[in-house]
Amino acid sequence: MKRRAFIWLLGAAAAWPLSARAQMATSDSLLPSWNDGAAKQAIFDFVRATIDRASASYVLPEDRIAVFDQDGTLWVEHPMYTQVVYCLERVPAVAGKEPKLRNVEPFKTVLSGNREAMAKLSMRGLEKILAATLTGMSVEEFKTEAKKWLETAKHPRWNRSYTELAYQPMLEVLRYLRDNAYKTYIVTGGGQDFVRVYAGKVYGIPPEQVVGTAGGTKYGYGKDGKPFLTKEPKLILNDNNAGKPEGIHLMIGRRPYAAFGNSTGDRQMLEWTAAGAGERLKMLVLHDDAAREYAYGPAQGLPDTKIGVFTPALYEEAKKDGWTVISMKNDWKRIFAFE
């Protein structure tokens, strides 16, 4: 995807080989997968402050916007972002259609299945894989392919569909906010078109409420005269870091009242949310539970795995500015619905 390609996905793929305070919450039935503690309480306090007409922080229902990063915030992002796995696993099909690719790098290496060799692929090689698997087809073809893959692909650790690896406590937060008239958005560094394929089924979020890294499309006509849109290798929005508030402005056009993330790529989104007047909820998921999920930081001495990086500096900013850090280990009673 040319020079300005999905840097986020690339950096991610390159990293593949690396492997409470107790307060009484008012209701166990609302967020049943959450342990009582500061994080759960922060969510309750925020909702109460913004939906109570008598509150100084009351927010009109039509203004209630909440944004959620996806990878590492709503579902598992280790050992590799699901979309990158998709791109790599699509290579055989792409090479099947264009046999000349079989003996051309980086496709040759990916087709070999040799993970060690794949781990050494250059950025330029990975760019070619992303371009070949995410662009060049119609938007409908892409949707069909991604949907089909998601129905059969399994996560290597749990041997379950990727779509089963959404965090149950976060699904409860999405529902709780929506029950209180919040419009819930995904704001992801992942591909907008990819996430839209399953966001409805997995998160109850319609396509228009998925903001993500987006490429351009090109309008054209088929032989039958019917119009179609082709996915182009042209980056429109790199929805990471500063690109998140920029993407929120482009796609939503107003500042969120609540923002959830888990990595440095979410920092600016939380800052942008925090800078609004009145009550704003800012939360970061810390992956500190190697037993039930994964443990990575490097904040709090957790391993630095290069995927979903939560730096000590981000941890400091969170503490200093009153953002709430969610400990998966301590704040979540269970991680997945299937547990």
Next chain:
Amino acid sequence: MKRRAFIWLLGAAAAWPLSARAQMATSDSLLPSWNDGAAKQAIFDFVRATIDRASASYVLPEDRIAVFDQDGTLWVEHPMYTQVVYCLERVPAVAGKEPKLRNVEPFKTVLSGNREAMAKLSMRGLEKILAATLTGMSVEEFKTEAKKWLETAKHPRWNRSYTELAYQPMLEVLRYLRDNAYKTYIVTGGGQDFVRVYAGKVYGIPPEQVVGTAGGTKYGYGKDGKPFLTKEPKLILNDNNAGKPEGIHLMIGRRPYAAFGNSTGDRQMLEWTAAGAGERLKMLVLHDDAAREYAYGPAQGLPDTKIGVFTPALYEEAKKDGWTVISMKNDWKRIFAFE
């Protein structure tokens, strides 16, 4: 705004100096400003076909998307697009802040107030005016400025606020569709940020349901450490012609069931809508009422005014493909709420 700038606005500004079959509708109370006829009936038929669970064309409530062009479809676009008027009228304020502009073209000509000279401004000159008045400020500053202008600016013909010049029959359609669970979107060649300022008040449409020509923003921090977004002279989406279905895919992510336009810039949006399965409503407003509004085409022998062009070819495509042409003269009982 560099080379790829708002071509639509530019062409528009350059053109400034140029100047039923009767069927019984089932209910007069639903669309009271519409005369009985094929156009009104087409709207009723479409809604009935898509909301009736027994219908073969039934559409789930969560899939009901309707898109509307703005200029010339929802409100008056003659003698000049409101946003272009805004840009020209903002020049004194911009020159007040940057006095050196006062003796520099094209600002000097605009400040002179000489309309004949303004009409002769080059494309490059107009680009400079758009860049100076639409970019370089924070998104909040822009919103405040545009809002203030809209509160006092008057249309030269009716001496009323531009926001009063929304078409009453179309406001009724917006409401009627929303009452039937349709999510209504504006898909405009106009500036997304500009239209968002008043779309809530005028059309009942929230910012996130305004898709328009959009520039990039840049995230930064003020002296107080607070983040802000600056509007940049970088075009992200030229939401005209093929840019409309492309913009719909980017911002909405699914195909509309109903599309309303009035000019060749809406052609692809209607084609894209029409190409979906099941019942789809495709409508074009024809400005054939010089007495109550304006008359322009050049379809049907109406004058070619270069703004909101409705060509004979578009008229042919509409007739051939079963799109409905709305005659303002014959189909609309009244044009404005204030009548």
